[in-house]
Amino acid sequence: MTRIQLSQDAALALRLPPEQPQPGLWSGRQHHQCGWHHHWRQAAKWSPDLAVHACMLYNCDAQLHAKRPGLNGALSRFEAAKVVLEQVRPFYGTANIPMVSDRRACDKIVALVDANNKLRRIPQARRSSEATARQVDAMERRLDATFPLWSPNAEELIRNPEDVAFLASMKGDRVATFGAFDAKLQSKVKRRQEREAGAAARQARFTKEQQEMTVTSSMAVLESESDEDSDADETAAPPADNTPSRERKKTGTTAFIPPDILSRPSLVSLATRLKITPMQQAAFTRGLIAESGGNSANISTSYATADRSRRQVLEAISEEHHKQWTAPPMCTLHWDSKLTPMLSNVHQLEERLTVLVGDAERLKLLGVPAYTKGTDEACGTIIARLTCKLLQEWCCADQVVNMAFDTTASNTGHLTAACIAIQLSLGRPLLWSGCRHHIGEVLLSHIFTDLKNLVPHEYSGPLSCYIPGDAEPPFLGKLHAELTVCAAGVLDYKRGDYREFVQLCLVYLGAAGAAQTPVTFQRPGALHKARWMAKLLYTLKLALMEQHIVLLPQGTITTRQQVLKIRAFANFITHIYATWWLTCDTAVDAAWNDLTLYHHLYAYKSVDEGIAASAIKAMERHLWYLTGEMLPLALFSTKVPVGERRALADAILEHKPADLPLRAPQLRFGTDFGKPKFPTLSPTTSLADLANPDCWFGMHQLHVDPAFLSLEVEDWATSAAFQAGAVNVRAITVVNDCAERGVKLTSDFVAAARSEQHLQNVLQAVEHDRSKQPNLRCCKRKLNTDQD
Incomplete structure (x- = not known):
């Protein structure tokens, strides 16, 4: 702050x-x-x-x-x-x-x-x-x-x-x-308040228009019954300009509709985004012209014209965006794949690869090419070939310094995985950033599978909150308080499942004000890998309803053994997992958060040794941000204590190689392009203990000048080298959510395309229109501002 x-x-x-x-x-x-x-x-x-x-x-x-x-x-x-x-x-x-x-x-x-x-x-x-x-x-x-x-x-x-x-x-x-508050959090809270104020204003405006329509209808009935009133209306003077706006009626507007209205880029982008087919767009345009008193014969409104013009305009929009876009200096490469319906036959599926690049501020969808599995070419090699082809077409291969990916075998294997193949195609090593949300999913799924829990029914009623035991370790109370403070800082801008998860954690722990607030559970959805947050939500709901579940016949929802497991899982979620999850998407805090989580898991053995051992086993396979390459990011974290940052800087200086800059890492499997070797942790491990020569490769990759390392930590903020390095480090993204959103975008619009190139043009146009108008509810206000 x-x-x-x-x-x-x-x-x-x-x-x-x-x-x-x-x-x-x-x-x-x-x-x-x-x-x-x-x-x-x-x-x-x-x-x-x-x-x-x-x-x-x-x-x-x-x-x-x-x-x-x-x-x-x-x-x-x-x-x-x-x-x-x-x-x-x-x-x-x-x-x-x-x-x-x-x-x-x-x-x-x-x-x-x-x-x-x-x-x-x-x-x-x-x-x-x-x-x-x-x-x-x-x-x-x-x-x-x-x-x-x-x-x-x-x-x-x-x-x-x-x-x-x-x-x-x-x-x-x-x-x-x-x-x-700090500017970032304040801006998020301000945007939320603006959305709520806008919704209230729209509701008030709708109520006012309804009242005006009622008054207008009543006046029309009276006018039809009185010829004298009708004559008076014909000779009445128009209202003065100084009439208050709330008393004036909307009189309509005069607009010129050009003959090529169906080929205007802004309307084509909007119609494509709203999934309006060319036939629907043509029919709507004819109806609008007819209701406005115009002659639709003077406008090209046929289906063939709408379809042809849309294809041509989408291609022009895509080419224009391709020419104007420039890559940021520090790019992270994202990719993900999914089965989607084929363009030629919607009843058959094919794999499509979504590729994006950008930094923490800007992201760009490069393309969504299709490919076929099961050929002689390995899956990782196919992904690398398609990805590097798009990087060359968009002229951004030299700006990529980091890879963010889901930690699956096809991406992180030692031989022919996508990460290795991409580096081989580019001819230089990159930083490996396993998606932190995916790491959290793997950690949680590992524990959840071991406990063998069930899915609950919908319920709303009195709740059973967490009650500390007499022999509860003191550190659990501290973790309880940390989650309460963390949740208060993020609750204002979390949405959907994330917001419900934070609220359920606060209710379960009996946070001040949360337990007294009426809580109604949302109806549970499907429980599958794509919606892994359901494990968290369902378990917390079951734990909160425990006192009512035990009154039901045995086996109705859970067995006696499962009630104990659900309670244990809920305790782990709220005390250990939730704080890490809510703060895991920041790159500079990643190493400190992971090391702190590891220490908490070791301490949690005194509470539940089974859960702690399962979590430690899963986490030891995902220590991506405790490797030497990613460790320098912790130097720029305000969460790391000053003493830890000083010790880490001294340890990095002690491991300074003789030849600088270090252009290739040393602690990787196989060649320089292999998977980084994870360190061995203990309950007393500190960040300084993890430093090795690869720290200098990470600093070289991110263009961090090490001149500030010899200064006191209090003087780093005034150092030009530290300030420039902070800009580069904070541009790195460590979650792969954007690739998943790109997959969703492809799934939504694959049915609107007729050819491979047409699909790519549709996706580029929709992405650009969403960047200009993220919320279509505000389009009227934005239009009025542009006209002024």
């Missing part, structure tokens, strides 16, 4: 007076006289005890509350404390500081007021004594300090070093200030 100066803090929300009186014994009357109802518009630190105490007295003041509509008399002490707590809570959330329970917080607020009132009740004759003076001085220091509402183990629960430093400052000198 980027730390910036405070713009509006807790003191502003607590409505401090413009000029604070001397600290010490405060009363509600003094607050009112000082102008408590005015905003305090000066910058301030976090809420001190003085502000909390003042706000508490204000909410208890009967005279002030008598002026508020809907409130009669003063609030009770506990109710006033709850009002104060709700005003302070948002700032703890902004600073990512875990709070104590509501009951405990209200008790502390009431205790503060009681301590101050106890001093106020001391008679005037005794206030000059030395003991009373010491008590008053102690109260003044307490009122000047930050009001402590953080949990006792807050430093252990907070993972961000900046948040820990901020909390330490609030406990001491209170010099630090805080601002908004």
Whole structure:
């Protein structure tokens, strides 16, 4: 999180007076006289005890509350404390500081007021004594300090070093200030809010149009019954220009329809994207012209014209995009294949390979060629031949530095797999990035298969949450808190199965606010490899419904043994797997996340040795990001502690080869193009222990200047070499989801093509139209903006 100066803090929300009186014994009357109802518009630190105490007295003041509509008399002490707590809570959330329970917080607020009132009740004759003076001085220091509402183990629960430093400052000198969330998360939340606001505006506009149509229909009936009203309407003057927009009726528009309307590129792209056939497009155009009072005989609207023009325009669009596209300097190559219907016979299937290149910001679909398995040519060689052909056609072979792929045998084998064949065709080694989502799928499937679970039925009702045992290891509580913090940061921009998974994890762990929120389960879909998230969703639902399942006849949904396995699997998902899964798609954090997961799995042996052993066995086959080639990415991760980054930099310098730059890796199977050798891990392994000479190949491949390695970690951010390397490293993608989306795109539009080249043109046009208009619901607003 980027730390910036405070713009509006807790003191502003607590409505401090413009000029604070001397600290010490405060009363509600003094607050009112000082102008408590005015905003305090000066910058301030976090809420001190003085502000909390003042706000508490204000909410208890009967005279002030008598002026508020809907409130009669003063609030009770506990109710006033709850009002104060709700005003302070948002700032703890902004600073990512875990709070104590509501009951405990209200008790502390009431205790503060009681301590101050106890001093106020001391008679005037005794206030000059030395003991009373010491008590008053102690109260003044307490009122000047930050009001402590953080949990006792807050430093252990907070993972961000900046948040820990901020909390330490609030406990001491209170010099630090805080601002908004980091720009990336803030932009995602802002986009979600804009979507919700747009949906509300569309609903309001629809309601308004319905009301206008009702009024117009009523007026038309009255006009038909009165000739006098009809004559008056004919002679009535048009409405003035200054008539409010909500009172004006839409009068239509005059537009010229060109004779070649069916061959306009924007309409062709849109019609292709919406899967409108040429015949449907021609018929719709004729109907639109007829309803508008035009003569369709002056427009070419036949099916043959629509079909012919669409093929020609799609080819022109594809060629234009091919000429204008330029590859990013650091490209990752993605590919995936799937069986799709043949163009000549939809009842037969053929393999199609989806190939994409790009970085973390831009991705480009190069093509989806078809191929046949079972020939003398190996599958990996076929994939390499087709992929390299597309790379040469799009002039981007030299920019590819990394490969992101599903970790299947056809891609990662030692002899004729696709990864090796692609490197041989290009004539140079590339980085290997196994898809982290696919790794997570393999890890989960391995455990799920060992447990032999079943699929649940749909259910909505009371839930059974996770209950910690008496002998629960302490590290599980820390993992519980980490997931709660992580889920709060990603819940706003997750959709579909991912969003449901996060919500179910929070409900299962009994997170604050989640257990009290009504939860209705979505109807389960198919359970198969393509929808592997179902394993997570179904297991959590079964665990939440455990108390109701045991009331059913034995074997109705699960057996007794399966109930225990489901509970064990749900505990593993929520405590170990979920946090890794939600943060696994960032390249620079990959090595640290994987090593941390490995250590957690070893520690989890004390909880469930069977699950831990199964997970470790699966993970040891997918240590792609703990190899020397990918280890330098961890130097740019803010999640890695400063000491670990310093030790890793020193270890890389110790393994510096004599000949630089290192253009080929040394620790691979077979030749330089072989699969990287995975390291051997132990419960005490650190990132520095994994460094080897191949780290210099990874840095050379990503064009990372090692000049910053000899500097202190605190000085890296100001180093030009570090800044340039960070740009290159963050361009690398480590998930292969884009290839799966390309497969889905092909499956959706293969029926709209009549030839191989036509299919490629259709896919290029649809991809380009989606990049221009990701959401067709916003097309009207975008059109109005373009016209202005």
